[in-house]
Amino acid sequence: MTDEKLMSQCEMDTFKVSGPGGQHRNKRESAVRLKHLPTGITAQASEDGSQHKNRVAALSHLRKLSALRVRNTIDLETYVPPPELVQILPTKFTIRLDKGSQIGPNNPKFALVRLNAFSGMQSLIDLYICSWRFCFRCCKESRVL
16 A cells, blocks of 8 residues: 555554653644544654655654554465565565575575574583683793793
């Protein structure tokens, strides 16, 4: 659903809100409250001093709240994903069935996956670091370094 269509189903209310900014913040009604009339879900935003930015933020909050509260069960046998979703999903040919889904180095989760893969090696790494420090300390005490 487009933003315009969603806004046509909403009642918008602007109001003043207290907080940092003092007298400058209270001069304008910059906070925005949106109420979705068909579902009764309400979202508000007052983070910014701009009413326009707060309206965009409130609309984003409203979309998230409606996605969480108004869910339909789907039949997986007959489900056909919308074209917008199909465009961003990987094709079947890019997923190797023998390897599962792959996470590459550009993915933010890549470092976590790497750490989990090497979690068994952590004790060996700790032992190596401790032994290296011990050798360094011994050499330093005997004035070799």
